[in-house]
Amino acid sequence: MTENNHRILIVDDEAGMREVLQIVLENAGYQVMAAAAVDAAIAFLEKESVDVVVTDLYMGKDRTAGLRLLAYVQENQPMTPAIMITAHGTVQSAVEAMRLGALDYLQKPFNSNEEILLRVRRAIEKRELTRENLALRLEQTRNLQIDSMVGNSASFRKVLTMVRQVASLPSTVAIYGESGVGKELVARALHSLSPRSEKPFVAINCGGIPETLLESELFGYKKGAFTGANQDKEGLFVVANGGTIFLDEIGEMPAVLQVKLLRVLDNSAITPVGGLSSVTVDVRVVSATNRDLAAMVEQGNFRKDLFYRLNVIPIHIPPLRERVDDIPLLARHFISKHAESMGCPAKPLSPEAENALLRNDWPGNVRELSNALERALGLSVHDRIELDDLPPHVREFQSTPASPPVISEDQGIDLESVVSELESKCIRQALEASHYSQQKAAKLLGLTPRSLRYRLDKYNIAAE
Numbered sequence: 001m002t003e004n005n006h007r008i009l010i011v012d013d014e015a016g017m018r019e020v021l022q023i024v025l026e027n028a029g030y031q032v033m034a035a036a037a038v039d040a041a042i043a044f045l046e047k048e049s050v051d052v053v054v055t056d057l058y059m060g061k062d063r064t065a066g067l068r069l070l071a072y073v074q075e076n077q078p079m080t081p082a083i084m085i086t087a088h089g090t091v092q093s094a095v096e097a098m099r100l101g102a103l104d105y106l107q108k109p110f111n112s113n114e115e116i117l118l119r120v121r122r123a124i125e126k127r128e129l130t131r132e133n134l135a136l137r138l139e140q141t142r143n144l145q146i147d148s149m150v151g152n153s154a155s156f157r158k159v160l161t162m163v164r165q166v167a168s169l170p171s172t173v174a175i176y177g178e179s180g181v182g183k184e185l186v187a188r189a190l191h192s193l194s195p196r197s198e199k200p201f202v203a204i205n206c207g208g209i210p211e212t213l214l215e216s217e218l219f220g221y222k223k224g225a226f227t228g229a230n231q232d233k234e235g236l237f238v239v240a241n242g243g244t245i246f247l248d249e250i251g252e253m254p255a256v257l258q259v260k261l262l263r264v265l266d267n268s269a270i271t272p273v274g275g276l277s278s279v280t281v282d283v284r285v286v287s288a289t290n291r292d293l294a295a296m297v298e299q300g301n302f303r304k305d306l307f308y309r310l311n312v313i314p315i316h317i318p319p320l321r322e323r324v325d326d327i328p329l330l331a332r333h334f335i336s337k338h339a340e341s342m343g344c345p346a347k348p349l350s351p352e353a354e355n356a357l358l359r360n361d362w363p364g365n366v367r368e369l370s371n372a373l374e375r376a377l378g379l380s381v382h383d384r385i386e387l388d389d390l391p392p393h394v395r396e397f398q399s400t401p402a403s404p405p406v407i408s409e410d411q412g413i414d415l416e417s418v419v420s421e422l423e424s425k426c427i428r429q430a431l432e433a434s435h436y437s438q439q440k441a442a443k444l445l446g447l448t449p450r451s452l453r454y455r456l457d458k459y460n461i462a463a464e
């Protein structure tokens with residue numbers, strides 16, 4: 001039987017033992033590598049990976065050789081199972097070996113060749129299983145993250161695609177959008193979908209904190225750096241090492257700190273306040289702002305060099321009023337979310353209430369929509385959420401005639417989605433105005449009933 005090329009590393013100082021193991025395992029179809037000492041084994045493992053390590057405990061006079069190798073494997077390749085073999089088995093070394101992550105423990109001489117083959121086969125099976133579980137868990141958290149971002153409009157789908165594409169890159173990302181559009185949600189998704197997901201995601205708001213405090217938060221300080229610095233403090237860049245730092249409201253960062261941040265981005269090294277030496281860090285920087293950074297650069301309010309460094313991958317999240325198609329989905333999502341936390345059943349929206357949500361301009365974006373629905377659900381006494389349950393300003397919102405979006409040299413639009421959003425808005429209004437008579441709505445829009453029905457289908461508009 002061939003065991004499909006799994007690689008086994010044998011470590012034993014006795015040539016005879018190495019040979020026996022090599023023959024037995026090679027006959028079973030494994031690829032076998034052998035080392036006579038721990039240092040040689042470690043040097044090998046630094047360059048190559050194997051599927052199982054089989055190691056002796058005592059080597060030469062070194063009574064802890066095998067344990068050192070185990071510790072190395074556990075620290076550097078925790079997914080690789082190790083089997084400890086020894087003629088000098090004591091309960092204590094077995095316990096120690098297990099503590100260091102050995103999967104199995106075997107006494108020399110073996111009863112049969114089958115015994116070692118069985119152990120190796122079992123080790124490989126166990127490792128494959130752990131790998132599969134890990135991959136499955138990772139996949140689940142990924143789906144969870146992407147699933148928590150609700151929206152199906154063309155422009156939101158573009159954001160999602162962008163998030164998926166750039167999550168695995170090390171490049172800095174700058175997220176732009178009005179307050180409450182989901183900038184932090186996107187930043188968290190970028191982290192969870194990245195290879196850094198097991199390491200920390202650290203968020204800090206750069207606005208509203210005094211400059212000196214922000215500096216010591218970001219970069220840390222040394223004991224005695226200033227009055228009150230009674231001990232060293234780690235900066236968030238160090239805390240986030242290996243992971244992601246989210247610099248929220250980056251537009252508010254004071255000029256002095258902009259220079260320091262630029263230095264960190266250029267050198268991947270930070271110097272704590274009052275410190276003499278720097279520490280190297282590996283942190284992905286994701287920033288966010290609701291301000292127009294490019295315009296701030298033009299006006300001399302934000303450093304140009306820092307802007308370029310942060311803006312490697314820009315992600316623009318459009319305001320909710322420009323992606324009306326997302327409103328019904330988001331509304332349903334928030335109703336069930338709030339219902340769950342309030343411990344009450346979720347309710348549907350009446351068509352009038354839904355229309356009011358669609359017509360609103362949502363200056364506070366998704367956050368405002370979520371708050372409005374939380375309130376509505378709490379107040380609602382019927383089995384549907386009615387117009388009256390919505391906050392007065394949402395209920396009574398009067399839209400001004402639509403004006404075309406701004407188009408400039410560096411800011412284009414997606415004409416089709418702008419036009420279809422306007423079109424679906426007009427249709428919803430006509431339906432409401434005609435009390436959901438399709439015949440009358442078609443008349444109000446100058447359409448034939450048939451072409452109205454076509455559009456209702458196209459935009460997935462419910463017309464009771």
Ligand SMILES: Nc1ncnc2c1ncn2[C@@H]1O[C@H](COP(=O)(O)OP(=O)(O)OP(=O)(O)O)[C@@H](O)[C@H]1O
Nearest residue numbers: 148149150151178179180181182183184185366367
């Ligand atoms: N597409 C979405 N799907 C589900 N929930 C969303 C979505 N977008 C935003 N939210 C929710 O709306 C709220 C506001 O989002 P978030 O805090 O990410 O916005 P923000 O852009 O960082 O706002 P601010 O500029 O005020 O800091 C959060 O509770 C977030 O979970």
Ligand SMILES: [Mg+2]
Nearest residue numbers: 180183184248
């Ligand atoms: Mg935010």
